[in-house]
Amino acid sequence: xxxxxxxxxxxxxxxxxxxISTVSRALKDHPDIATSTKKKVRELAxxxxxxxxxxxxxxxxxxxxxxxxxxxxxxxxFYHSFVTSVEEEARKxxxxxxxxxxxxxxxxxxxxxxxxxxxRVAGIFVALTPETKDLSPFDRINASGIPILFxxxxxxxxxxxxxxxxxxxxxxxxxRAIIExxxxxxxxxxxxxxxxxTRKRKQGLVDELKTLSPFIDITxxxxxxxxxxxxxxxxxxxxxxxxxxxxxxxxxxxxGVIMAIHQSGFVIPSDVGLxxxxxxxxxxxxxxxxxxxxxxxxxxxxxxxxxxxxVLEKGITKKLDIIESRLIKGGSL
Amino acid sequence: xxxxxxxxxxxxxxxxxxxISTVSRALKDHPDIATSTKKKVRELAxxxxxxxxxxxxxxxxxxxxxxxxxxxxxxxxFYHSFVTSVEEEARKxxxxxxxxxxxxxxxxxxxxxxxxxxxRVAGIFVALTPETKDLSPFDRINASGIPILFxxxxxxxxxxxxxxxxxxxxxxxxxRAIIExxxxxxxxxxxxxxxxxTRKRKQGLVDELKTLSPFIDITxxxxxxxxxxxxxxxxxxxxxxxxxxxxxxxxxxxxGVIMAIHQSGFVIPSDVGLxxxxxxxxxxxxxxxxxxxxxxxxxxxxxxxxxxxxVLEKGITKKLDIIESRLIKGGSL
DNA sequence: TTATAAATTGCAAAGGTTTGCGACAATTTT
DNA sequence: AAAATTGTCGCAAACCTTTGCAATTTATAA
Numbered sequence: 001x002x003x004x005x006x007x008x009x010x011x012x013x014x015x016x017x018x019x020i021s022t023v024s025r026a027l028k029d030h031p032d033i034a035t036s037t038k039k040k041v042r043e044l045a046x047x048x049x050x051x052x053x054x055x056x057x058x059x060x061x062x063x064x065x066x067x068x069x070x071x072x073x074x075x076x077x078f079y080h081s082f083v084t085s086v087e088e089e090a091r092k093x094x095x096x097x098x099x100x101x102x103x104x105x106x107x108x109x110x111x112x113x114x115x116x117x118x119x120r121v122a123g124i125f126v127a128l129t130p131e132t133k134d135l136s137p138f139d140r141i142n143a144s145g146i147p148i149l150f151x152x153x154x155x156x157x158x159x160x161x162x163x164x165x166x167x168x169x170x171x172x173x174x175x176r177a178i179i180e181x182x183x184x185x186x187x188x189x190x191x192x193x194x195x196x197x198t199r200k201r202k203q204g205l206v207d208e209l210k211t212l213s214p215f216i217d218i219t220x221x222x223x224x225x226x227x228x229x230x231x232x233x234x235x236x237x238x239x240x241x242x243x244x245x246x247x248x249x250x251x252x253x254x255x256g257v258i259m260a261i262h263q264s265g266f267v268i269p270s271d272v273g274l275x276x277x278x279x280x281x282x283x284x285x286x287x288x289x290x291x292x293x294x295x296x297x298x299x300x301x302x303x304x305x306x307x308x309x310x311v312l313e314k315g316i317t318k319k320l321d322i323i324e325s326r327l328i329k330g331g332s333l
Numbered sequence: 334x335x336x337x338x339x340x341x342x343x344x345x346x347x348x349x350x351x352x353i354s355t356v357s358r359a360l361k362d363h364p365d366i367a368t369s370t371k372k373k374v375r376e377l378a379x380x381x382x383x384x385x386x387x388x389x390x391x392x393x394x395x396x397x398x399x400x401x402x403x404x405x406x407x408x409x410x411f412y413h414s415f416v417t418s419v420e421e422e423a424r425k426x427x428x429x430x431x432x433x434x435x436x437x438x439x440x441x442x443x444x445x446x447x448x449x450x451x452x453r454v455a456g457i458f459v460a461l462t463p464e465t466k467d468l469s470p471f472d473r474i475n476a477s478g479i480p481i482l483f484x485x486x487x488x489x490x491x492x493x494x495x496x497x498x499x500x501x502x503x504x505x506x507x508x509r510a511i512i513e514x515x516x517x518x519x520x521x522x523x524x525x526x527x528x529x530x531t532r533k534r535k536q537g538l539v540d541e542l543k544t545l546s547p548f549i550d551i552t553x554x555x556x557x558x559x560x561x562x563x564x565x566x567x568x569x570x571x572x573x574x575x576x577x578x579x580x581x582x583x584x585x586x587x588x589g590v591i592m593a594i595h596q597s598g599f600v601i602p603s604d605v606g607l608x609x610x611x612x613x614x615x616x617x618x619x620x621x622x623x624x625x626x627x628x629x630x631x632x633x634x635x636x637x638x639x640x641x642x643x644v645l646e647k648g649i650t651k652k653l654d655i656i657e658s659r660l661i662k663g664g665s666l
Numbered sequence: 667t668t669a670t671a672a673a674t675t676g677c678a679a680a681g682g683t684t685t686g687c688g689a690c691a692a693t694t695t696t
Numbered sequence: 697a698a699a700a701t702t703g704t705c706g707c708a709a710a711c712c713t714t715t716g717c718a719a720t721t722t723a724t725a726a
Contacts, residue, residue: 008712019676024714034674054451055391056712059681064388066431066452074407074417084407087434096448098399099432101420115429118387119399255618262620282618285588287595341682352706357684367704389682392711 007050016040027052058120067308068116068124070100070109072153077251077279079127081297082151082304086125089305095122106132113137121146123308128153130192147311151304156196161311163304163321165295167197170277171204173293173327178245179213181333183273186218187236187243189229189253193222201249201277219243229256230263237264237272245273245333251282258286274332288331295325340383349373360385391453400641401449401457403433403442405486410584410612412460414630415484415637419458422638428455439465446470454479456641461486463525480644484637489529494644496637496654498628500530503610504537506626506660511578512546514666516606519551520569520576522562522586526555534582534610552576562589563596570597570605578606578666584615591619607665621664628658 009027013020018037026033026041027050058064067090071079087097098119102109109129116124124141126148135155142148147161154162178186188205190198202220209216219241223229229248236243237260246261248254254276261268268274268288276283276292283290300323307321342360346353351370359366359374360383391397400423404412420430431452435442442462449457457474459481468488475481480494487495511519521538523531535553542549552574556562562581569576570593579594581587587609594601601607601621609616609625616623633656640654 009714010712020713021677021715022675025675028714032674037674051447051451053392053453053712055388055397055453056681057714058388059386059392059683060712060714062681074420075413080408080413083432084434087407087432096431096433096452098429099416099420100429101417114384118384119429120386120388258618285591285615285618339682342684343682353683354685354707355705358705361684365704370704386682389711390684392681392713393683393685395711 007045007048008053009050012041012044012048012050016044062120064120064122065094066096066098066119066121068098068100068112068119068121070102070112070116070124070126072104072127072129073101074099077281078152078295078297081279082127082301083297085298085301086305089302093305093309102129104129104131106134110137113141117141117144117146123147123149123311125149125151125304125308127151128155128195130194133194142317147308147317149304149308149311151300153195153197158320159318161307161316161319163300163307164197164323165300166322166324167200168204170293170295170325171201171206172208173325174201174247174275174277175205175208175212177275177291177293177327177333178209178247178273179216181245181273183244183333184216185242185244186216186247187233187245188218188220188247188249189232189257190220190222190249191253192224198222198249205247223253223256226252226256229253230260231256233257233260234264237261237266243272245275248274248276248278251276251278254278254282254290258282258290268332280328283328283330283332286330286332290332291330292328293325294328296323299323340378340381341386345374345377345381345383349377395453397453397455398427399429399431399452399454401431401433401445401452401454403435403445403449403457403459405437405460405462406434407432410614411485411628411630414612415460415634416630418631418634419638422635426638426642435462437462437464439467443470446474450474450477450479456480456482456644458482458484458637458641460484461488461528463527463531466527475650480641480650482637482641482644484633486528486530491653492651494640494649494652496633496640497530497656498633499655499657500533501537503626503628503658504534504539505541506658507534507580507608507610508538508541508545510608510624510626510660510666511542511580512549514578514606516577516666517549518575518577519549519580520566520578521551521553521580521582522565522590523553523555523582524586525557531555531582538580556586556589559585559589562586563593564589566590566593567597570594570599576605578608581607581609581611584609584611587611587615587623591615591623601665613661616661616663616665619663619665623665624663625661626658627661629656632656 009020009023013023023041026038027045069083083099090097100112102112106129138148149161151163154164190202192198209218221232223232246257248257266272274290276290277295278292279296280294283292303321303323310316342353342356346356356374359371402416416432423430433445435445439462471481482494484496487497523535525531542551554565556565579590581590599605607623609623610628611625612629613627616625636654636656643649
């Protein structure tokens with residue numbers, strides 16, 4: 001079965017004996033076109049299963065309906081759920097996603113940025129790599145007219161569009177939960193210190209702890225990944241400095257800590273308390289469930305997409321959007 | 334600073350006083366072009382930071398360097414790791430990914446398919462929805478020249494390109510592990526029965542169990558999601574028909590079962606044994622670690638991308654690629 | 667009835683690249 | 697010295713859509 005006619009504007013025009021431009025306008029309900037013409041065109045277009053050639057449109061308008069999303073890694077609950085919900089929202093607005101992972105490497109991150117530019121994306125969502133120092137590639141992209149929206153791992157500078165968790169507040173919530181638990185000796189694990197998200201969470205936790213309960217004993221530590229977290233926790237647990245409560249600033253750290261506690265033969269919460277910042281998946285899987293401060297990628301994603309809508313409409317170039325979170329009580333404290 | 338010239342073939346040609354076609358050919362090392370010319374062109378192109386306009390190329394060649402990936406949902410470890418590794422491999426081959434979720438809805442699945450077609454993807458990777466009965470949309474896409482590669486959740490029909498887990502064998506491995514554990518009363522939970530993956534795993538498990546240990550007592554049940562799995566497990570546990578071992582055919586089911594066991598106050602493995610098909614993330618998080626048969630999305634992803642390479646090169650239209658798996662012993666049996 | 671406005675439609679260029687084919691000059695072969 | 701070959705390069709069409717502007721027809725006002 002040889003398809004005689006591809007579904008293009010030209011073919012529709014030929015078959016109807018009218019011009020391409022009329023077809024084009026009819027299809028997008030342009031007021032210039034007579035209702036009767038519109039009807040004819042639409043009917044034939046439907047019949048032929050016409051879909052405008054996306055590339056031709058992009059080429060002409062120089063704007064695609066694709067959003068680039070760059071995350072450190074997809075194998076992370078938080079980004080995961082972020083991407084999922086962005087995808088859902090984007091679809092509703094007629095956008096598709098190009099999802100890219102920077103694998104925590106600024107070089108890959110820049111390559112991804114380039115890829116986005118190559119694909120003339122309508123915009124880019126970025127969660128920064130911990131190692132990213134130089135923001136000039138982002139500035140260049142911005143200058144070339146592609147809006148960039150930073151989420152979660154955002155730059156300090158306020159000259160950008162940012163959507164993030166109320167990180168300092170999250171730290172404070174954690175502090176209050178710890179104080180309420182009456183535990184005094186805290187072992188707090190944080191991710192890469194370059195990230196403002198890390199600094200803010202730590203600051204929130206430490207400040208609030210010190211303010212509300214001055215003589216609390218807190219040890220903070222920086223770890224690079226789940227494996228690191230496991231190691232330092234095992235060491236801590238077998239030392240004579242065993243903490244009464246362990247705080248984990250992320251799911252990745254949390255999984256390491258859980259394995260460490262299990263492996264060391266300790267029991268939650270009687271031997272050691274546990275508190276995390278998480279989206280809840282892992283906490284709810286444990287027995288007892290782990291108390292956590294919820295940071296929902298879903299919510300962040302939806303908000304990001306909404307903000308992106310505003311950016312496109314109103315051409316905003318700077319904005320700070322903050323999402324609140326709350327304590328979900330399990331039995332680990 | 335106003336950018337006077339965009340980096341296009343035309344501009345390069347103008348500045349060098351040669352034609353567009355010569356520039357185009359020079360840049361792709363066409364033998365017709367003199368070495369000296371190539372050198373000049375390349376130098377200026379580098380200087381101008383020239384990148385061919387992807388859309389123009391696509392429009393002309395009608396082929397993009399983008400692969401569509403359609404999964405039931407991204408919030409599933411397995412697909413997750415699949416996507417991650419496909420992305421890595423794809424990048425190496427110069428491809429990008431459009432990732433789409435069908436949310437287990439055939440309607441969305443078809444819409445996604447359409448989106449892929451719209452974007453003239455070079456190929457599509459699909460894990461079928463459990464509800465997908467009608468494969469004709471896929472056939473149509475295939476007929477239009479876009480190769481489709483099914484993975485994990487694949488159609489029965491052998492007229493397609495398929496990359497999947499050795500599902501029957503996985504079931505058999507599970508059976509042998511159960512027999513070795515000496516537990517007799519089995520409660521086995523499976524996902525949607527429409528899926529060949531489900532049927533095969535179940536068949537493998539049941540057949541091998543019956544063959545090797547004829548008088549074993551096995552109850553199989555179909556559940557739709559994690560929540561369902563939790564519910565039926567709780568019911569089972571509180572009945573007087575409590576099983577000695579629970580088998581979960583997926584991570585999703587496993588998480589529900591774990592929560593059920595916790596909530597019912599039973600202990601693994603003394604009260605009840607547990608065995609799952611999983612990628613290992615959840616199993617290794619538990620205490621004791623859960624014994625599982627490993628099905629790695631990573632591996633599947635890499636294999637899929639490799640197969641896709643062959644498909645493009647050699648124009649294969651049918652192939653069955655099977656990945657073996659193995660038992661990882663934890664302490665849950 | 668004629669001039670003016672409004673409603674429709676078409677022309678043609680533009681967007682950047684690829685590619686078959688022809689043009690021209692330099693070189694080699696008869 | 698004429699003919700054939702080889703090496704370089706340019707012309708122009710094609711891919712499909714969008715859009716400013718001109719052209720045409722029809723309705724309205726003077």
